[in-house]
Amino acid sequence: MTKPSLKGSFPPTSTVDAMEFELAAHSCLVLTGPSGVGKTTLLRKIADLDPHDGVISLGPIKQGDLPAPEWRRRVMYVASNSGWWAGRVRDHFSVDDNTLVLIDAFAVGRDKLDASPSHLSTGERQRMALVRALSLQPDFLLLDEPTSALDHETALKVKAVLADRKRSGCGLLVVTHDSAQAERLSDGMLRMRAR
Amino acid sequence: MVIALTPVDLVTAVALMLTSAGLSLFLSLGFHKGMVWASIRMVVQLLLVGSLLRLVFRQDSAALTVLIFLAMLTAAAHEVGARQPRRLQGGWRHLINGAAVSMSTIFVSAFALVTVLGADNWLEPAHAIPIGGIILGTAMNSASIALNALLSNIGNERDAIEAQLALGGSRFSALSPLMRRAVNAGIIPVMNQMVGAGIITMPGIMSGQILAGQDPLNAATYQVFLMLLLAASGTASAIFAVYFTVFRLSDERHRLRLDRLEDERRPKG
Numbered sequence: 001m002t003k004p005s006l007k008g009s010f011p012p013t014s015t016v017d018a019m020e021f022e023l024a025a026h027s028c029l030v031l032t033g034p035s036g037v038g039k040t041t042l043l044r045k046i047a048d049l050d051p052h053d054g055v056i057s058l059g060p061i062k063q064g065d066l067p068a069p070e071w072r073r074r075v076m077y078v079a080s081n082s083g084w085w086a087g088r089v090r091d092h093f094s095v096d097d098n099t100l101v102l103i104d105a106f107a108v109g110r111d112k113l114d115a116s117p118s119h120l121s122t123g124e125r126q127r128m129a130l131v132r133a134l135s136l137q138p139d140f141l142l143l144d145e146p147t148s149a150l151d152h153e154t155a156l157k158v159k160a161v162l163a164d165r166k167r168s169g170c171g172l173l174v175v176t177h178d179s180a181q182a183e184r185l186s187d188g189m190l191r192m193r194a195r
Numbered sequence: 196m197v198i199a200l201t202p203v204d205l206v207t208a209v210a211l212m213l214t215s216a217g218l219s220l221f222l223s224l225g226f227h228k229g230m231v232w233a234s235i236r237m238v239v240q241l242l243l244v245g246s247l248l249r250l251v252f253r254q255d256s257a258a259l260t261v262l263i264f265l266a267m268l269t270a271a272a273h274e275v276g277a278r279q280p281r282r283l284q285g286g287w288r289h290l291i292n293g294a295a296v297s298m299s300t301i302f303v304s305a306f307a308l309v310t311v312l313g314a315d316n317w318l319e320p321a322h323a324i325p326i327g328g329i330i331l332g333t334a335m336n337s338a339s340i341a342l343n344a345l346l347s348n349i350g351n352e353r354d355a356i357e358a359q360l361a362l363g364g365s366r367f368s369a370l371s372p373l374m375r376r377a378v379n380a381g382i383i384p385v386m387n388q389m390v391g392a393g394i395i396t397m398p399g400i401m402s403g404q405i406l407a408g409q410d411p412l413n414a415a416t417y418q419v420f421l422m423l424l425l426a427a428s429g430t431a432s433a434i435f436a437v438y439f440t441v442f443r444l445s446d447e448r449h450r451l452r453l454d455r456l457e458d459e460r461r462p463k464g
Binding site: 047048049050051064067068069070072073076077078079081082083084085129132133136 | 356358361362364369446448449450
């Protein structure tokens with residue numbers, strides 16, 4: 001059985017041209033466009049976090065057909081500013097062999113699991129937020145600047161994990177300013193044009 | 196024995212207030228004008244209310260009691276909204292605040308009046324208005340403090356709330372820590388009132404009744420009854436206000452809708 005692809009089409013607004021995309025499983029699209037054009041907002045709409053008048057579907061299923069929490073578990077948005085609500089990092093996801101492997105692969109110390117999120121550096125929080133999302137095994141990941149706070153070497157480690165996920169079937173839609181990252185991961189570009 | 200105050204007694208009290216104001220003038224503390232003005236307001240307001248109530252009590256009309264009650268509810272609903280750091284757009288604020296204070300006050304007041312006064316004359320103004328007023332005051336305070344906690348924190352915690360939503364949490368699971376804190380803040384005044392009662396402060400109703408010649412134990416019983424009602428009305432009104440507001444600040448697709456607050460700046464992408 002082939003995995004469904006994520007499709008979307010958005011009518012033009014006063015500031016952005018109409019756009020359409022299809023993101024297959026096992027593939028990665030990089031979302032580009034001038035800053036301020038609404039790339040973050042587009043990811044949020046695809047995750048159904050912002051109201052919109054586009055049409056988005058996952059295979060035959062329309063966004064509105066699924067309860068929103070279920071949609072978001074399958075089409076998961078990872079914000080550039082990660083949010084934390086509990087006292088320790090480990091309270092935010094289940095810590096098991098899979099997540100420990102990820103944490104090691106991302107080169108974050110395991111001791112950070114017991115720290116308060118506010119005591120982590122921005123880059124550590126960014127990687128832990130990725131671990132948290134990956135641990136739920138979504139079908140698609142919508143990543144907003146996933147390596148913006150990371151040095152080159154660490155960013156490579158994150159990209160390696162993402163490439164791995166892609167191979168095992170996860171579809172990726174990534175907003176990034178790092179063109180090297182785009183080159184390495186992406187199977188295509190999705191351009192947003194200002195009107 | 197009830198001591199009725201004479202004009203001479205009141206003039207003595209005025210002299211005491213003027214002494215305080217004089218101290219401010221003498222020591223350049225700068226509050227004398229404010230204090231004199233506040234005292235004048237207080238005197239005028241209370242004498243007006245006293246005369247109005249005397250008039251209303253003479254009429255002894257249920258319709259008039261209800262009318263006064265509605266006016267008090269409207270004022271309370273307005274006051275709840277007046278002191279929030281951020282407000283819901285449009286008429287929602289008035290609707291939600293009005294519903295929260297009205298539902299809790301009407302329910303608890305009706306309970307109090309029917310139990311104390313009996314079902315026949317429970318709208319008798321001499322009881323209904325003061326009891327309703329105390330209950331309404333508590334409902335207003337609790338709703339106001341709870342909403343203040345909710346609305347001043349919801350913006351700061353936006354990332355945390357939306358992270359939970361993005362991971363597949365429902366709006367109520369994502370907002371529940373914030374809601375819990377808001378409701379807890381709202382019931383702090385009634386909690387403090389209860390634990391401090393008799394030790395730190397002599398509750399107003401009890402003092403008033405003792406001054407008016409009641410037996411202290413009777414007065415205490417009355418106060419106990421009222422305080423339990425106040426706790427109920429404060430709790431109900433804080434819960435209603437927070438839940439209704441959270442309903443409005445999220446939608447059926449489990450999105451956080453801070454765009455429904457006034458002065459919200461949308462994030463740029």
